[in-house]
Every structure is written in structure tokens, then in C-alpha cells.
Amino acid sequence: MLVAAAVCPQTPLIVTGLPELRAACRTAVAALRAARPDVLVVVGGAETTRSYDGAAAGTLRPWGFDVTVGEGAPVLPLSLTVGRRLLNDPEPPSGPPPATGAEGVPAQVLARDAGGVPAQAVAFAAAPAECRAIGAGLAALGRVALLVMADGSACLTPRAPGRYDEAAQPYDDLIAEAVGTADAAALAALDPVEADRLWVTGRAALQVLAGAAEGTPLTGTLLMRSSPYGVGYFAAVWS
Template sequence: MAVVAAAVCPHPPIIVPELASGAAPELEPLRAACRTALDALSSATSIVVVGSGPASATYAADAGGSFGPYGAPDVRIGSGPRVLPLSLTVGGWLLEQSKSAELPRSYLAVPTGETPARCLEIGHELAAGNERIGLLVMGDGSARRSDHAPVHLHPRAEIFDTTVAKAFQDVDLDVLAALDPDLAAVLQAAGRAPWQVLAGALAGTTLDADLLYDAAPYGVGYFVASFT
């Protein structure tokens, strides 16, 4: 079994305290849950950070990412060019706050609109080797959970997110694999493709799950789950 642990985390920029301003204290439970999930990746020998992006791409450990576009130009990760999309930039930042920070890492961007079949295939490919891999899978749930959400409330948003949360808790890979990309696009659920990569990577494993966080504090579904 190549995948020995996995973590699911969201990627809102405001998870970074310098960007959260007055909301920083109320987001500490979310950050704490992420740290717990990422600490569990320390049993791996290397980590692959998977997140959505505008195109399929892989990046080395030194790839750079910046929070400058979100108002924190002094907060960045990596020593290389600032090429990482937001999901992977947040993933790298979270890793640097955890016990898994010193492990070798790489980054994988999956197109937001990638087909479920290809996402599952990517997951199978990640799990095909003999190395003990830890996966950090970045993705937000629906951005239409309330009238105060980035996009106006959608009646199917909460049902979609509840389905995803239960699938994480139950390690129900079939449910994750069956998530409808068209519905996810309508609900602006950025995690759909990375979650389906996770479903492919965990196929055939016997990892247990712990759903550490499930809330929509700003009308966007945030999940943190640990698979060990």
C-alpha cells in the first residue's frame, strides 16, 4: 500500500491569520483541526499536496506561492517562482505549521473541471508506487451555503456538503467518486476534483477516518478529515 495516510483541508485565504484580521480567533478551531490532520501525515516518507488549479501541473518542493493577491504580500511559501495556485499555496502554508513540515513534498494541480474518471485514474497512479505517501488534499465545499456566502444561497448546497462530510467520515469512496461535476460547478464546490483523486488513491486501502471539522462559517463548506 503506497498511501499510508491522507488529510483533507479547505483552502480559504483567510485561514492565514495575517489575512483573517479580526476573524483570526474564530478560525483557530479550523486551523487546529488542520494541524491535527497534517501531523498524522508524519508516518509517510513524502507528501503530495493535491488541489485544484486552472490546468494540470506538477510542481517541485521549492515551488513558490504568495498571499500577496489577497492582501498579505509578506506571507509566501517556497523559494522558487510564485507559480502555485491558491489551493496548493494554502496547502504548503499549512504543511509548514505542522509536524510533517520537514518531509519531502511535491504539488499536483488538478483542473477544476477534470472528469471524475480521470480524477480517479490520477489517484490510482499516485498510489501505484512502493513509497509510503501521505496525501494532503485541498478543497472547499459549496460556496452557496447561506445568504452571506460568496454566491447566493442554493437549495442543494447543504445537502451536497452533508453528503461529502458523511463520505469522509465513512470512508465511502463510491460516494466521492460519484460526485456530479456539473452540480459541483453550480454550487462552486472547488474540492470536487481533488476529492475524487483521493477516492482513487484510497481504493483498496483499509484506512480509518476521523472527520475533525465540518462547518460553513462564512457560507462556504469547510471540511477537515484525517485518514490513518
């Protein structure tokens, strides 16, 4: 059963820049840990679908950041590497104090270190039904929390990585509304063809979340939304 979820951007810039968005992601991660899940899983898009155990390593060196998670040869895709890094973010959250557990212990220390957190990659091109099935399988593991790494459209402005498209903003609005209200049905209905055209790399991961949350009464909060480089970034919590 899915007991909590967080949606954060997969951009490597979240590691060293974008301080307000990074702080919102820390708040989202704290909420996941405050839910005291039996299992915490990082979910993100990749070229192929596969699972990784908690010992798998990843690096951001190809993107110009001397940041590595785990030990051994780096095998994690970008999205899962950034997610694992967020789980071990050394800086305290800004704003109000983090949520605490029943014994008053800060939520950040209620979960095991991110080095033991398994990860699930889902192919960018995976069909919606396949994504939802992966999510349902994760939700069946027990009391599960998901850290979902997902960007919106990369076609929001003329200087965006993708070619500017006036349809990108409405599509991003739809995603923001869905992650902000825990609307699993809306995420499940995302059109993969349109998502591909608008460079929505987070579509498959969001539909894994939809599959995990199906039939679960969660509420959502959109902590922050931004698009500083013409790419849609979201930080949201479902609980």
C-alpha cells in the same frame, strides 16, 4: 499505496484566522506525518492540471496576506500554497499532545520540511475518471500520504460567495459524511455538473483522493466542519 490522507480547506483565511479550524488542520497534518510515509504530496484544485516539485513557490499576496512559501517566482495555485503553508505552520497544535513516532519523536518532525514536498494540481473541471487516475498514479509512488485541499459548496447561505441554493446543504452533507468515514466510493460518485453549479471547488481534488484510496482499507475521522462565510470547510483524517 495510500497510508494516510488529510482533507483541509483551501481558504487563505486558514493562515491568519479561523483558529479552531486551523488547529484541526494542524492535527490532521500531524496525523499524516505520524504515518511515516515515503512520499507526502499536497493535492489541490487549480485552473489546469500539473505537477510541481518541492522547490516551487507560491504566495497569498493577491488575497491580501503577506505570506510566501518556497523561493523564486510564485507559481503555485491558491490551494497548493495554503497546503504548503499548513505543512510549515509554526504554531503548535492545540489540545492533546501530537502523535509520536516509534522513537517518541513528535510526529511533526518526522517528515522533511514542506519546502521539499511535491504538489499536484488538478483542474477544477477535470472529469472524475481523470481525477481518479491521477490519484491512482500518486498511490503507486510507494507509501504515500496526501494533504488534500478542498472546500465544499460556496452557496450555503444568502451571503455566501455563490448564489444561495437549497441543494447546497445536502451536497455538503454528503461530502462531510464521505470525508468523515473514508468513503472513497461516495467521493468518486460526486457529480461534477452539480458540483460546478454549487461552487464546490474541492470536487476534483476529493476525487483524486478517491482514486488514491481505492481498494485501501482506511478509516476516517471528521475533526471539524464549519461554514462561517457560507462556504463548507472540513478538516478530516484518513488512516
